[in-house]
Amino acid sequence: MNIVTCVAPVNIAVIKYWGKRDEKLILPINDSISASLDTKQLCAKTTVMASCNFKTDRIWLNGREESMDNPRLQNCLQQIKKRAQLSLEMKNWHIHICSVNNFPTAAGLASSAAGYACLASALAKLYNIKGDISDIARSGSGSACRSVYGGFVRWYMGSDPQGTDSIAKEIVPSNYWPEMRILILVVNDSKKKVSSAIGMKNSVETSELLKYRANKCVPERVELMQQAIIDRNFDKFAELTIKDSNQMHAVCLDTYPPCSYLTDVTHSIIDIVHAYNDAVNCLKVAYTNDAGPNTVLYLLEKDVPSVLGIIDYYFPQNDNSNYIRGNAPEIIKPSAELIEKINRDK
Numbered sequence: 297m298n299i300v301t302c303v304a305p306v307n308i309a310v311i312k313y314w315g316k317r318d319e320k321l322i323l324p325i326n327d328s329i330s331a332s333l334d335t336k337q338l339c340a341k342t343t344v345m346a347s348c349n350f351k352t353d354r355i356w357l358n359g360r361e362e363s364m365d366n367p368r369l370q371n372c373l374q375q376i377k378k379r380a381q382l383s384l385e386m387k388n389w390h391i392h393i394c395s396v397n398n399f400p401t402a403a404g405l406a407s408s409a410a411g412y413a414c415l416a417s418a419l420a421k422l423y424n425i426k427g428d429i430s431d432i433a434r435s436g437s438g439s440a441c442r443s444v445y446g447g448f449v450r451w452y453m454g455s456d457p458q459g460t461d462s463i464a465k466e467i468v469p470s471n472y473w474p475e476m477r478i479l480i481l482v483v484n485d486s487k488k489k490v491s492s493a494i495g496m497k498n499s500v501e502t503s504e505l506l507k508y509r510a511n512k513c514v515p516e517r518v519e520l521m522q523q524a525i526i527d528r529n530f531d532k533f534a535e536l537t538i539k540d541s542n543q544m545h546a547v548c549l550d551t552y553p554p555c556s557y558l559t560d561v562t563h564s565i566i567d568i569v570h571a572y573n574d575a576v577n578c579l580k581v582a583y584t585n586d587a588g589p590n591t592v593l594y595l596l597e598k599d600v601p602s603v604l605g606i607i608d609y610y611f612p613q614n615d616n617s618n619y620i621r622g623n624a625p626e627i628i629k630p631s632a633e634l635i636e637k638i639n640r641d642k
């Protein structure tokens with residue numbers, strides 16, 4: 297088989313990855329935990345094709361051709377080639393990659409995670425690579441290693457300087473806590489001004505608070521979060537999620553020059569969530585923000601109607617979708633149209 301199509305999920309971290317100890321190998325300064333979303337709703341879809349007729353490697357992202365001269369992409373391809381079970385003739389074939397996200401790209405909704413997990417999974421299938429491929433996805437974008445699995449996933453920072461133990465593992469599968477729901481509130485879908493990669497590099501270089509976070513807070517918090525998930529303890533889960541998101545954004549402000557990903561609308565959503573939780577006298581909703589203004593709410597299914605009602609009341613224009621937690625990347629059948637598109641070399 298020389299053409300493969302794959303879909304892979306977005307993941308939204310509840311204990312955030314923010315900071316690398318090795319920029320080139322993409323090794324983080326702390327463990328992180330996320331949930332993968334359902335690929336039937338939000339996903340990256342990537343088709344890869346290898347052919348002896350292709351003159352060069354090429355990539356199209358959301359319909360536009362991009363340069364292959366991207367170190368993250370090259371890292372991923374190198375890792376793949378190292379582990380590939382290739383016939384001798386296939387070794388010299390070039391590849392074409394076509395990827396589309398069905399949600400905003402580079403807007404703080406984990407497109408790099410879904411995108412690189414999808415690419416790694418599609419290439420792994422194409423080149424017959426077996427076993428864990430979270431390290432391959434990680435070499436494209438750190439958070440991508442968590443999108444290689446469904447359910448709740450933990451990325452272990454590892455201790456090997458070469459990063460061999462910096463891999464993701466499933467904590468529980470997607471059907472473990474079936475009542476859990478995720479609402480994505482799209483505040484602004486345009487491309488962020490400071491990418492996650494640059495933002496966290498600046499934080500590592502200048503934020504004292506980040507050192508405190510990575511060394512003193514997250515090691516304990518990540519264990520508490522894992523236990524809260526295993527116990528299906530929403531109250532604890534919500535408290536840790538909220539605190540960790542706010543701490544990451546406090547680090548962003550502690551960065552010099554500061555990077556601020558949250559907008560006034562984001563802050564109003566945060567206020568509304570706290571007011572709601574106060575009014576019902578318990579934690580019914582948790583919020584979290586990646587490096588962007590778009591807030592993600594974690595809540596239980598029974599509370600979705602009343603929370604959606606409140607959000608609709610304050611933000612009537614917002615297209616709030618109710619996402620469930622989902623699966624790992626999946627290989628699917630490529631469409632005839634896609635095969636025709638990708639099979640070109642001019």
Ligand code: ADP
Nearest residue numbers: 340395401402403404405406407408411491492
């Ligand atoms: P996000 O918050 O969306 O993850 P990032 O700044 O981390 O934003 O990463 C955005 C970058 O990830 C894009 O500019 C692109 O290089 C890469 N990316 C996004 N989607 C894909 C995809 N489907 N396939 C390959 N690369 C992707």
Ligand code: DP6
Nearest residue numbers: 309312313437438439492493586587
């Ligand atoms: C705020 O994985 O996008 O979403 O490794 O440089 O590609 P690179 O960064 P990326 O950073 C994600 C940061 C985050 C938190 C998280 O997903 O854990």
Ligand code: CO
Nearest residue numbers: 406408409492
């Ligand atoms: Co990203």
